Amino acid sequence: GLEAVLTQKGDIGQEYIIAFASRSNNNVESNYSSYEEVILV
Known part of the structure; x- marks a missing residue:
């Protein structure tokens, strides 16, 4: 499956x-590896 979290830092950190x-992967997406992680900062 795919997941995303949007966060915000407050005044005190x-x-x-x-x-x-x-959401769940569809049949085509299920063929791809789930080990690659992407972090946007």
């Missing part, structure tokens, strides 16, 4: 979750 989304 604490991280808050703004939005969360997830």
